Amino acid sequence: MKHLPKHLRPRWRYLAVELEAWPDAGVRRGEFQRAVWFAAANLLGDPGSADADLRVVEYSFRDGAGEALVRARRGEVDRARAALACVSEVRGDPVRVAVRGVSGTMRAAEENYLGETAEPSREDDVAFGGGGERSGVARGERVDVDDAGSWVGATRRDHG
Amino acid sequence: MYEAVHAHPEGESTAARLAVTAASDGYDGVVVRNWRDAEPERDRDSVSDEAGVDVVTGAELSVTDRSQASGRIRSVRGEVTVLAARADSPDTNRFVAESERVDVLASPMAGGGDVNHVVVKAARDHGVRLEFDLSRVLRESGGDRVQALRGLRKLRELVEHYDAPFVVSARPASHLHVRAPRELVAVGEELGFTESQIRAGLGEWTHLAARNRRLRSEDFIAPGVERGRYEEDA
Numbered sequence: 001m002k003h004l005p006k007h008l009r010p011r012w013r014y015l016a017v018e019l020e021a022w023p024d025a026g027v028r029r030g031e032f033q034r035a036v037w038f039a040a041a042n043l044l045g046d047p048g049s050a051d052a053d054l055r056v057v058e059y060s061f062r063d064g065a066g067e068a069l070v071r072a073r074r075g076e077v078d079r080a081r082a083a084l085a086c087v088s089e090v091r092g093d094p095v096r097v098a099v100r101g102v103s104g105t106m107r108a109a110e111e112n113y114l115g116e117t118a119e120p121s122r123e124d125d126v127a128f129g130g131g132g133e134r135s136g137v138a139r140g141e142r143v144d145v146d147d148a149g150s151w152v153g154a155t156r157r158d159h160g
Numbered sequence: 161m162y163e164a165v166h167a168h169p170e171g172e173s174t175a176a177r178l179a180v181t182a183a184s185d186g187y188d189g190v191v192v193r194n195w196r197d198a199e200p201e202r203d204r205d206s207v208s209d210e211a212g213v214d215v216v217t218g219a220e221l222s223v224t225d226r227s228q229a230s231g232r233i234r235s236v237r238g239e240v241t242v243l244a245a246r247a248d249s250p251d252t253n254r255f256v257a258e259s260e261r262v263d264v265l266a267s268p269m270a271g272g273g274d275v276n277h278v279v280v281k282a283a284r285d286h287g288v289r290l291e292f293d294l295s296r297v298l299r300e301s302g303g304d305r306v307q308a309l310r311g312l313r314k315l316r317e318l319v320e321h322y323d324a325p326f327v328v329s330a331r332p333a334s335h336l337h338v339r340a341p342r343e344l345v346a347v348g349e350e351l352g353f354t355e356s357q358i359r360a361g362l363g364e365w366t367h368l369a370a371r372n373r374r375l376r377s378e379d380f381i382a383p384g385v386e387r388g389r390y391e392e393d394a
Contacts, residue, residue: 002207020336042301043350085343088299088336096187096336099343135298136219141210142177153173155180158202 011074014057014106016067016113019086020097022151023064023120023137025093026095032056035090036070038103052076052082057106063120063141069109079101128154161343162365164191164218164244164264164329167198171333174330176202179334183217186342189214191242191365193266200351216369218242220266224257239263242365244291250274257290263368264327267293269311276316284324289368290315292361293333294344312351327368328361329383 003009007094023028033056040049051073055078058069072080085095100116103109126136129147136145138156163182167175175192177192182190189351192198193303207213217240225227229245229252244264248271257279258267265288267274275290283285283290288394292315296308319326328348332338339347348358374380379387 011293022336040195042305043347078349080347082350085339085347086298094334094336096181096338098340142180152168153177153208154168155176157176158174158176158204 010053012071012104012111013074013077013080014103015070015072015077015084016082016100016103017070019061019066019068019097020096021064021090024063024151025064025090025095027061027090027095028155029056029059029061029092030057032061032068032087032092035087035095036084037085039083040080042066043083044079048079048108052083054080054128055140058110059115064144065117065120066115067072067114069106069114084158124133128152128158130149161187161359161362162189162191162214162216162369163187163325163332163338163362164193164365165338166194166220166331166333167192168254169197169358169391170194173333174198175215176207178332178338179213179215181264181335181338183211183213185338187213187341187362188366189369191216191218191369193218193220195219195240196236213260214369216241216365218244220244220246221242222231223247223256223336224254226252229255233261240377242368244336246270246370248272250279253311258286258290259288260286262288264289264291266291266297267331268310269293270296270314274322275315275318277322278348280315280318280322280324283382284322287312287325289325289327289364290319292326292353293331294328294347295337295345298330298339299337309351314352325364326357326361327364328358329365 011098030129036054040054053073055071057071060066072155119139120139123138124135125133126145128134134145137141141156145154165178175198179190204215210360219236219240222264223245237357242264245256245262246266247256253273345355345358
C-alpha cells in the first residue's frame with residue numbers, strides 16, 4: 001500500500017521506560033509487548049487500547065534489568081503511562097515499569113533517557129539478615145539477595 | 161509526596177531498597193508500614209541518608225476484634241510516627257474510623273471490608289484518613305480488579321460528598337511494585353479521579369508525618385500545651 005502523505009500520517013510520542021525484575025527473570029521482547037497490550041486492553045478497553053496504539057519499538061533486557069522504547073499516539077501519552085503502570089508481571093515474572101521520559105522522536109528519546117542501566121555483578125558473599133552469607137546480584141547500590149530460593153531486594157548498606 | 165510501603169520481612173524488599181526506588185521515582189519520602197519488625201538493626205536516619213529521601217516510621221495494625229484493638233492502638237501509638245489500621249468488616253471499619261489515635265484507615269474496601277456514609281462521616285469527624293488503595297488496580301486482573309475498582313468508586317463518591325480526608329497509595333510490598341506519582345495520576349485519571357486528588361492523597365502522608373513529628377516533639381510539654389516563643393531555658 002502506498003505511504004500516506006506526510007501531513008496525514010499519525011504523530012507519535014516515544015516513552016522511554018526502564019524495566020526492573022528479579023535477576024533470574026528472562027523477559028523477552030514479544031512477551032513484554034503482549035503484556036503491554038494486555039494491560040492496555042484491560043485498563044482502557046479495546047477502543048482506548050487501539051487509540052493509544054502502544055508498540056514496543058526498541059528493547060533490551062538482561063539479568064533482570066532492561067530498557068525499552070514504547071511508541072504511543074500523540075495525545076494519548078497519559079493513557080499510555082497509565083497502561084504501562086499496570087504492567088506488573090510478564091509471564092509470571094514480577095516487573096517494574098518506570099517511565100523515564102517522553103520524546104517526539106526515537107533518537108531524542110534514546111539520547112536523553114536510555115543507556116543508563118548499570119552493569120550487574122554476581123556476588124557470592126553477601127551477608128544478609130544475620131543468616132550467614134548468601135549469593136546475590138548487585139547493580140550499583142542495589143543488591144538482590146538470593147534468600148533460600150526467593151529474592152529479597154536490598155541495598156549495599158543493608159549488609160552492614 | 162510520600163508512598164507508604166511494606167518492607168521486608170512482610171514485603172520482599174528492605175526499607176532502604178524501597179526508599180531508594182521511591183527516590184528515583186520522584187517521591188520525597190516513604191512511610192514504612194511495618195517499621196517495628198522491618199528494621200531491627202538500622203536506624204531511620206541511616207536509611208534516610210542512604211536513599212536521600214525522608215523515611216517515616218509507621219505501623220499498620222490489623223483490627224479484627226474491637227475489644228482488643230483499643231489497647232493495641234494505644235500501645236503502638238507512641239512507638240511510631242504514622243499509625244494506620246486495617247479492618248476486615250464494616251463493623252471494624254467503623255470502629256477504626258472512630259479511633260482518634262489512628263491516622264489512616266487502611267484499605268477499607270479490601271477483604272470483607274466495606275464503608276457507608278456512617279463510616280465516612282465518622283472518619284471525617286475523627287480526623288482519620290481513608291485510604292484509596294490502588295494496589296489491586298495495578299497488580300490484579302479480571303474479577304478481583306473489577307471488585308477493587310467498584311470499591312474505589314464507591315469510596316470516592318462518599319469521600320467527595322462528605323469532604324472526608326484521604327490518602328492514596330499503591331501499597332508496594334516490593335521495590336517492583338513502586339510506581340511514580342505521575343504514573344499513579346495517569347491511572348487515577350482513568351478511574352475517574354482528578355490529578356489534584358491523587359497528588360493531594362500522596363501529599364497527605366507528608367502532612368501526617370510532619371504534623372505527628374511536631375506533636376511528638378519536645379515543644380509539646382503535654383497534649384495541647386506547646387512551648388511558646390518567649391520560653392527561656394532555666
